[in-house]
Amino acid sequence: MELRSNVPTGPIEKRWEKHRFDLKLVNPANRRKHTVIVVGTGLAGGAASATLGELGYNVHAFYYQDSPRRAHSIAAQGGINAAKNYQNDGDSIYRLFYDTVKGGDFRARESNVYRLAEVSANIIDQCTAQGVPFAREYSGLLDNRSFGGAQVSRTFYARGQTGQQLLLGAYQALERQVNAGTVTTHGRHEMLDLIVIDGVARGIVTRNLVTGEIRAWLADCVVLASGGYGNVFYLSTNAKGCNTTATWRAHRLGAAFANPCYTQIHPTCIPVAGDYQSKLTLMSESLRNDGRVWVPKNAADATKDPRTIPEADRDYYLERRYPAFGNLVPRDIASRAAKKSCDEGRGVGPAVDGERRGVYLDFADSIKRLGKSKIAERYGNLFEMYERIAGENPYETPMRIYPASHYTMGGLWVDYNLMTTIPGLFAAGEANFSDHGANRLGASALMQGLADGYFVLPSTLAGYLAGFKAPKVADDHPEVKAAVGRVTERLKKLTSAPKPSRTPDSFHKELGRLVWDECGMSRTADGLKKALARIPALREEFWNGVRVTGSGEEFNQTLEKAGRVADFLELGELMCIDALNREESAGGHFREEHQTEDGEARRNDEEFSYVAAWEHTGNLSQPKLNKEPLTFEYVKPSNRSYK
Amino acid sequence: MSKKLNLTLHVWRQKGPKSSGGFVKYPAQGIDDHMSFLEMLDVVNEGLIEKGEEPIAFDHDCREGICGSCGVMINGMAHGPRKATTTCQLHMRVFSDGDEIWVEPWRAAAFPVVKDLVVDRGALDRIVQSGGYVSVRTGSAPDANNLAVPKTDADLAMDAAQCIGCGACVAACPNASASLFTSAKIGHLALLPQGAPEREDRVRRMVAQHDAELFGSCTQHGECEAACPKEISINFIARMNADFIKTAITATTDLKPREGTE
Structure with missing residues (x-):
């Protein structure tokens, strides 16, 4: 697998502008001929669906909740960073860029981070215009607070419910497009597989969570904005339904999964x-x-x-x-x-x-x-x-x-256009790995989700669609039938384990405890090896003994859970493999073997200044490692010290 | 530190929208009083699955009181007995050993039952679709500080914007009205200058959609405010009514369906 980051060259402050100019455009009259599937309606997916719909594309938005307003972005409390420098305290795009690269412990791509800092100011303008009730000063102008150790006050907030208000802004923009007829929403639908035809992503297979109907949806490209995988630990601050199924199914079909060991506690x-x-x-x-x-x-x-x-x-x-x-x-x-x-x-x-x-x-x-x-x-x-x-x-x-x-920095590997290693498959927000390196700073998750959805994807998707030439496909295409077949088969297996004895939750708890103990806040080679020995066995026990009541042809929350746990049982192993491979401590990844005498993290830039992009080989225990080297032209790697 | 409770649950079970439902009695033994109400249901459900019986279906997601997914009638009260609390944030310490607890779905013509305690609240999304937004194009916004908004207005807008769309107001209302929900969105946007250009149009569209969804009218019982987990004030209903009445006199155009955004 070749990892082409497609990062533009030239001065960093001009790269996004230059890249946007170089990207091809889609004529307004042609946009409605392109169908785009977006999975997830959090900040990234909601903002992308709304914006793409407004641009005139034919958008289909899918979410497992009953309403697009319930995605877990809603629970973010603190705030959203933006380099507005309204406080005149020395903030700038460059400083936000610098803080984010350093905060990520020098494991993120400089060009992506710079772009994030650059569009941060537009996000605040956009949200304010939508009527997001940010906190204000008595002057009537926007208030800021400091956050997460930053030396400037650049965080915008709406009481302790910033995520809620930003998400409702995106949700309302989305519902406006539903009314305009450009976006069709599919609530209580869960993506259970991806359709890849001739190496290109062309659609998804979903289960209607109310009726149990399995069906294929075809499109010209697919965006996964389905969130992170923090629920691999069973206990986390994620919503109960948060899962890795969409990203993991894509991984199994060829999308590289990057830095899964970077999790934030x-x-x-x-x-x-x-x-x-x-x-x-x-x-x-x-x-x-x-x-x-x-x-x-x-x-x-x-x-x-x-x-x-x-x-x-x-x-x-x-x-x-x-x-x-x-x-x-x-x-x-x-x-x-x-x-x-x-x-x-x-x-x-x-x-x-x-x-x-x-x-x-x-x-x-x-x-x-x-x-x-x-x-x-x-x-x-x-x-x-x-x-x-x-x-x-x-x-x-x-x-x-x-x-x-709390948050997972790892996710599907994407290039500068947010496209995965499967052409036509994009990943946005927490679902991708792109901007936070090994550690995310406070108030920057909301920023990234909205940057991807409102500003990055609408440009880069057009670049892809303008050159889109694949033939039309229909439901009877062999690959479509194969994908539907895979899903049906898997659901059947879940509802008919040979010796049903344990609930999906009991397996999830056991996996969570194991991964938390051995691949949580601190990791050792011995512990990771122990987990790696146990996970495949646990997976086997799961398929042999999971007890799912009811059938697949009805509303069945136990079946939903079982499918998600099955994917966590695979992802958990990759996390441990990645953590074992990374012989250094960086950000959220702390290897006890790699610490200073006084117990602080020790990075190894010589050997590990790279993105680990894992490729599925058919053998879950032996994925192939691909490396994208990271180079730092602007912010020179240094050691973090808080003594 | 914790106490154990032995309880009797009477839970509404209903196969689907078309089938008839009824209460089924379940013992809930040895319930730790630190559990949340939904964790108590989890424990009952794990027991049911182990016996090969179908667990009780209920909506839930964030379990921290903000996503608005959860919500059931507990002993006839939307979200249960504790003020300003969603079902997921209700903890068992509010109950006593030996209590009988009656658990039902939201009841309203506009919220058909999907299964057991799960209802379809799509009507609330459709009310928002009818006009609960500012029609601003992505990328066309002026600098956020170009327009000053009095802090008191912004704070009051935020009071309304906190609505989580759970539907408790509808379930609590004797008329099954969604006036509190609808007025919260109208009030939030009406208080901000960004919402001003569409203010008249918005109130007419949203109220029309509210009525089309078979929600009842508001007759000022105040049950919605009492049940609201975010304590949204019924003053917003008064504001909505005032705006609505005003449009009857001042509206300059007929209410026509909006086409596209072009």
Whole structure:
């Protein structure tokens, strides 16, 4: 497989403009003759569908939820970055570009990141014009806040519901096109396979989740905006339905999967309360501005009421280990430090499976210094949310937090046009790997989703469609029938395991626990090998013993789950293979063998400054590694230090 | 730290839109009071699957109170007894050992049952399609700070924009009206200068679509506001009505279907 990134040359600030000029255009009268399939209606998919529809293409948008407004982008709390420099504090496109490349630990493509920073300002203009109610100052102009350790205030926000408001903006733009007749929506439809004809993506196979109908949809190109794969861990901050099926099915047909080991763990989530736990809830990172993180010095104090533990017996481990940044160290560092404390047996909160996984986030000092009303003003809604879930009042007793899987930087490999290694198949938003390298900075996921959907795809897709010459195909084409056949066959297997004994969730939990332990916050060669030995066996047990009630010809949520778990069982193995291959620590990927004496990540630029793009070979345990070398012309790789 | 509850559930089971449904009794034993309501249903469902019985179908996704997927009537209350709380954020500690809990889908002519507790809320999408947007072309927007918006207006717009489209307002309303939902979108956009050019047209189109979807009219019961997990105020219904009445006098054109965007 040849990886052609198609990155333009020349000065970085001119590359996107030059590239857009070089891309061919589709005449307005010809656009409606082109059918485009978009899978997913989050920020990337929703924005792409709306914009492509508005341009005049014939768009079909698919989503598994009942309404396009429910995609998981809706849950993003904090904000969206843009290099507007409204605060006159020295921000610029170049600085946002620089921060993002550095924050990604020098594992992203410079040209892509620069383009992202460049269009960031247009996103804010677009969303404001749509009526997104961003926070404003008394002047009536837009407010900003600082976020994720950036030294400038470039984050735009709508209370704690920025993702919701941006998504509703895209959703409304999408529904406007539905009304205009350019976009057709297909809710409660799940993509279960891709149709590739003569090496080119030509459509998808879906299951209608209400009736169970399996059918093929044909098009001139396909966009996957189906999100990340964080639910491989079973417990994550993702929505329950988030899955890798669309991207994984594409991978199996030839789309390279890039850097699957780059997963982001968010340090401030509400800990697991019991084995029934179904998902984890994130608490905004802003809490670390006023909360102090600690665990008892002695494991024996883990079950005591924290208020009775004297100062001398508390270990404020972030302040101790990172005096310069203290409680505000970046996400990956805060997460690993919490894990270390709990591994030492000093975790707090209820024991689940015999372990206490939680650390305190204590506001007592801030309340004493600023008063309860000031803290309530800053975090009132978060405290209320915590109280609702944990049943404890954080004004009186310290919050308990623990890291959780939150975002996946890896995804389908795409070139500068966001096209995968299958011509005609594009990937956007969290589904691709492109802009965040090994670690994503806060408030940049929303930026990337909307950049891809509103601004990048509409140009690059036209470039592809203008040269599109493939013959028309119909449902009776052998490849179409084969794809439908594959789906039908697989569903039949899922509903008729030889020895049905375990629920899909029980397999998912077992896989999640394994991948979390061995390929989560920190990884070792031994642990990864252990996981790699277990996953294929677990997969076999799954196909032999999964219990799915009901049939495929009806509304069947157990069957939906089973199909998703089956794909996670394959992707989980690739994650571990990638993590084992990457003999370095970079961003969200921390290999214990590769750390400095004081426990910090050690990158290996000599050998690993590349994108690992894995190719499916037919043998899940032996994928082929393709490397796209990364070169840094503008931001020279340096070591991150937060001491 | 946690308590265990033994409960009796009466859950509405219905095969499909055309079939008739009824309550089925399920014991829910040893329920940890830290569980969310949906986690309690998960536990019951795992038990059903293990016995080879069909689990209870219910809509859910984010489980953090923002996607609007979940929502059932719990003891006759939309999203259950706790104020400003979606079903997924309702925790079992609000119940007591020995409680009987009645669980039903949203009931409204405009929300046909798909299966068990799952309903079709497509009518809400169609109301938005009829005009719940600003017709701005991607790429044509002026600089975001070209237009100042008074902070109080922006904040009030945000109060309305928080609607998650769950449908609890409809389920709680004795008339099954979607007035709170519809007025929240109308109110959000009417408060911002970006929404002004289409304001008159928008209220007429959205109200017409609301009525066409078989939602009832608002007769000021206030049940919607009480059930709303985002505490959206019924003042927005008053604002919608005021705008709507005004258009009866000031509208300059007939309401014609919009064609394309060209």
